[in-house]
Amino acid sequence: MVGKKSGKALRDEGLERTDNNMELSSWPQIPAINQKNYYTDYLKRDDQNLAFRLQNEEARTKMTKKAKDHDRALAMAKTETAEGEGEADGDAQMEDAEETPAEMAGSKVIVIHMGSQNLRIGLASDALPKTLPMVIARKATTNESEDHDEPKPKRFKHDDGSEMEPEKAFGSEWSSHFNRMSADLKVHMRQNKRRMLPNSKEMVVNYNRRTVPEIISEHNDPMRAEWTELSNPPPEYIVGQPALRVPDSSKPRYKLYWPIRNGWCNEKDYTSKRSLFLDISLIVEDAIKNQLRLTSKKDWTQYSCVFVIPDLYDKSYVTQVLDMLMREFAFARVCFIQESLAATFGAGFTSACVVDIGAQKTSICCVEEGMCIENSRVNLKYGGQDMTETFVKMMLHDHFPYADINLRRRHDFLLAEELKKNICTMNEASVSPQVFDFHLRVAGQDTRKYTFKAFDEVHLAPMGVFEPAIFDNSDKITGRRTLIDRSVDIYDGSPNDPTSAAQSEILTAMAPPLPSHGKTNGESHSAASDVQATPSRPQHPLALSKVQDLEGTPRSSVAGSPGPENTGTPQAGGTNTPAATAAAAQPPRPPAVEDRDDIMPVFGLDSAILTSIAHAARSDEKKMRDFIGGIMVVGGGSLTSGFHLFLEERLQALRPGFSKEIMIGTPPRDLDPQVVVWKGASIFGKLSGTNDSWIGRLEYDRLGPRLMAYKCMWAY
Numbered sequence: 001m002v003g004k005k006s007g008k009a010l011r012d013e014g015l016e017r018t019d020n021n022m023e024l025s026s027w028p029q030i031p032a033i034n035q036k037n038y039y040t041d042y043l044k045r046d047d048q049n050l051a052f053r054l055q056n057e058e059a060r061t062k063m064t065k066k067a068k069d070h071d072r073a074l075a076m077a078k079t080e081t082a083e084g085e086g087e088a089d090g091d092a093q094m095e096d097a098e099e100t101p102a103e104m105a106g107s108k109v110i111v112i113h114m115g116s117q118n119l120r121i122g123l124a125s126d127a128l129p130k131t132l133p134m135v136i137a138r139k140a141t142t143n144e145s146e147d148h149d150e151p152k153p154k155r156f157k158h159d160d161g162s163e164m165e166p167e168k169a170f171g172s173e174w175s176s177h178f179n180r181m182s183a184d185l186k187v188h189m190r191q192n193k194r195r196m197l198p199n200s201k202e203m204v205v206n207y208n209r210r211t212v213p214e215i216i217s218e219h220n221d222p223m224r225a226e227w228t229e230l231s232n233p234p235p236e237y238i239v240g241q242p243a244l245r246v247p248d249s250s251k252p253r254y255k256l257y258w259p260i261r262n263g264w265c266n267e268k269d270y271t272s273k274r275s276l277f278l279d280i281s282l283i284v285e286d287a288i289k290n291q292l293r294l295t296s297k298k299d300w301t302q303y304s305c306v307f308v309i310p311d312l313y314d315k316s317y318v319t320q321v322l323d324m325l326m327r328e329f330a331f332a333r334v335c336f337i338q339e340s341l342a343a344t345f346g347a348g349f350t351s352a353c354v355v356d357i358g359a360q361k362t363s364i365c366c367v368e369e370g371m372c373i374e375n376s377r378v379n380l381k382y383g384g385q386d387m388t389e390t391f392v393k394m395m396l397h398d399h400f401p402y403a404d405i406n407l408r409r410r411h412d413f414l415l416a417e418e419l420k421k422n423i424c425t426m427n428e429a430s431v432s433p434q435v436f437d438f439h440l441r442v443a444g445q446d447t448r449k450y451t452f453k454a455f456d457e458v459h460l461a462p463m464g465v466f467e468p469a470i471f472d473n474s475d476k477i478t479g480r481r482t483l484i485d486r487s488v489d490i491y492d493g494s495p496n497d498p499t500s501a502a503q504s505e506i507l508t509a510m511a512p513p514l515p516s517h518g519k520t521n522g523e524s525h526s527a528a529s530d531v532q533a534t535p536s537r538p539q540h541p542l543a544l545s546k547v548q549d550l551e552g553t554p555r556s557s558v559a560g561s562p563g564p565e566n567t568g569t570p571q572a573g574g575t576n577t578p579a580a581t582a583a584a585a586q587p588p589r590p591p592a593v594e595d596r597d598d599i600m601p602v603f604g605l606d607s608a609i610l611t612s613i614a615h616a617a618r619s620d621e622k623k624m625r626d627f628i629g630g631i632m633v634v635g636g637g638s639l640t641s642g643f644h645l646f647l648e649e650r651l652q653a654l655r656p657g658f659s660k661e662i663m664i665g666t667p668p669r670d671l672d673p674q675v676v677v678w679k680g681a682s683i684f685g686k687l688s689g690t691n692d693s694w695i696g697r698l699e700y701d702r703l704g705p706r707l708m709a710y711k712c713m714w715a716y
């Protein structure tokens with residue numbers, strides 16, 4: 001080769017350029033590429049994307065089949081006219097029947113909506129879903145109430161062993177909050193000219209103090225409860241309704257686990273992510289087999305699945321669920337739908353402000369033209385179960401005769417739920433001292449019939465959604481992120497779970513004061529000011545308007561690099577001034593509110609709804625009126641009697657200017673508010689042709705969860 005020869009040899013051969021002005025080599029020389037003309041469409045066209053290609057192929061196959069069917073039908077019609085009646089080709093008819101079996105739309109689509117307390121599951125062709133408790137009982141050495149030793153003797157006694165008055169059992173702070181709410185209600189009722197006896201509370205307390213239960217022997221109790229009988233050998237686990245009916249004192253013991261807690265994965269009671277998702281899959285699998293009667297798992301490959309996820313979902317949860325549905329259950333196709341969008345589908349509305357009050361979480365979101373308005377999403381950590389718990393606390397405070405009630409015991413939990421559903425009301429006119437009774441049924445014991453009086457407890461407990469400090473919020477975020485990591489961006493490692501300006505505003509208001517971090521000249525460094533410095537995620541309304549005001553200004557000026565506010569800050573790498581040293585010594589910025597796990601999202605429901613609507617309307621008064629006049633309340637927690645009217649009044653008091661427009665609607669056609677979301681998801685599952693969000697097996701096998709970016713109607 002030329003290159004290997006020495007300069008002298010080249011000279012000898014006359015190849016050197018200086019001699020004859022010729023090239024050193026006859027190899028073609030490739031000039032450097034001109035960047036101006038540089039072009040590639042790699043990954044820019046739809047047809048390079050597997051998801052789109054498969055979709056198009058499917059559409060094409062369908063079209064071809066339709067055309068073939070049409071041709072065949074025409075040909076058949078001709079043959080029939082030519083050959084007379086009743087002589088059609090039998091084989092062809094058989095073939096046809098096989099190709100297009102008479103299937104009801106949605107009969108091969110399983111729709112799943114998992115809640116903190118209830119699982120709703122059914123075929124998309126069903127009118128209503130099956131509802132079962134989202135719980136599993138596992139064989140254990142102790143049951144859940146034995147694990148948390150807080151029965152009456154301990155709770156109601158002083159440290160020295162003397163009896164404690166029930167009024168003091170929950171602490172003076174809680175007690176004075178309850179008394180204040182009670183006094184406020186009295187004032188409000190007087191203002192509304194409602195008659196009430198001055199000593200109602202004393203009457204209730206005195207009555208309850210005196211009451212003793214009546215014993216009814218088990219065989220004389222016509223309504224005695226059916227307890228789950230354990231087979232021999234006892235099963236490792238029991239799911240759904242029978243799990244709740246395993247006697248607390250069973251031998252062996254069983255412990256209840258609720259895999260969804262406050263609308264998130266239950267990271268408090270589980271020790272590993274694996275066991276958590278194993279329980280979720282066992283509950284769902286059992287429901288499909290026993291409730292939908294699809295006993296053979298092999299057949300599930302012919303079924304598709306619509307899965308409902310929260311509006312503000314955790315990406316890692318969705319990814320894990322997708323994997324479970326695709327790999328473990330081997331469904332043919334899977335698609336996801338957000339809760340509030342499903343609610344509007346179920347109710348048949350195109351736009352609404354959806355308020356979903358569940359058992360342990362409440363979500364709010366404005367939906368417009370079939371899309372969730374991202375910045376209007378709010379997720380609060382309270383619901384019907386908090387009302388139950390608070391109702392029991394209030395009753396105990398007022399000397400409830402069954403003072404031993406403990407919500408960690410299964411029969412007591414079921415009893416308390418029942419009492420709440422039957423007694424609690426938001427209707428002020430029903431607040432008066434009244435006598436109620438209930439039967440306490442414990443496995444292996446005689447039934448006890450109690451009578452008791454209740455007064456304002458029935459109203460103040462559900463009112464907690466407007467004053468959530470009365471709820472026990474102490475351990476709602478315990479364990480969060482201990483088993484499942486936060487999803488992060490693969491390029492820059494920053495958290496990438498969905499956020500919303502409305503939720504951030506609420507979190508900012510709830511954020512505990514930050515430690516003395518970043519104090520300058522005695523000014524405290526507020527969470528809001530931190531938030532404002534994060535432009536990609538507008539947080540507080542202030543922050544929001546700031547970002548809007550700065551539209552057109554280079555992004556970096558908002559991002560905290562020298563701008564008008566901080567021109568005095570020396571540039572990094574500048575002279576080593578005392579100020580620069582002080583700045584360098586500052587601890588790193590704390591995370592934005594929505595990336596913090598120490599903030600409890602509990603906020604008054606009325607204010608939260610208005611915050612959500614304000615972010616949806618973005619100063620557009622017409623939109624504001626539309627949403628405020630189209631609030632739809634769904635979920636089991638909204639079933640408390642008089643809830644809608646009460647919420648309407650609260651909103652009117654907060655926004656008197658809109659009092660005529662404010663309207664709280666219920667789902668039409670007498671649809672149970674608890675199943676509206678499921679119903680909407682089932683309608684979504686029946687859409688053919690317009691639903692592009694199905695994730696197929698082939699594409700999932702090749703691309704995995706990355707597919708979500710192409711398959712979600714919302715930004716994933």
Ligand SMILES: Nc1ncnc2c1ncn2[C@@H]1O[C@H](COP(=O)(O)OP(=O)(O)OP(=O)(O)O)[C@@H](O)[C@H]1O
Nearest residue numbers: 115116117118358359360361384385635636637639
């Ligand atoms: N008639 C009723 N009156 C009052 N509350 C009711 C009534 N019926 C059901 N509830 C309450 O509704 C709650 C269950 O609602 P739902 O099934 O919508 O919750 P979930 O979807 O399981 O939970 P979440 O939405 O928190 O994840 C329970 O707290 C239950 O006590």
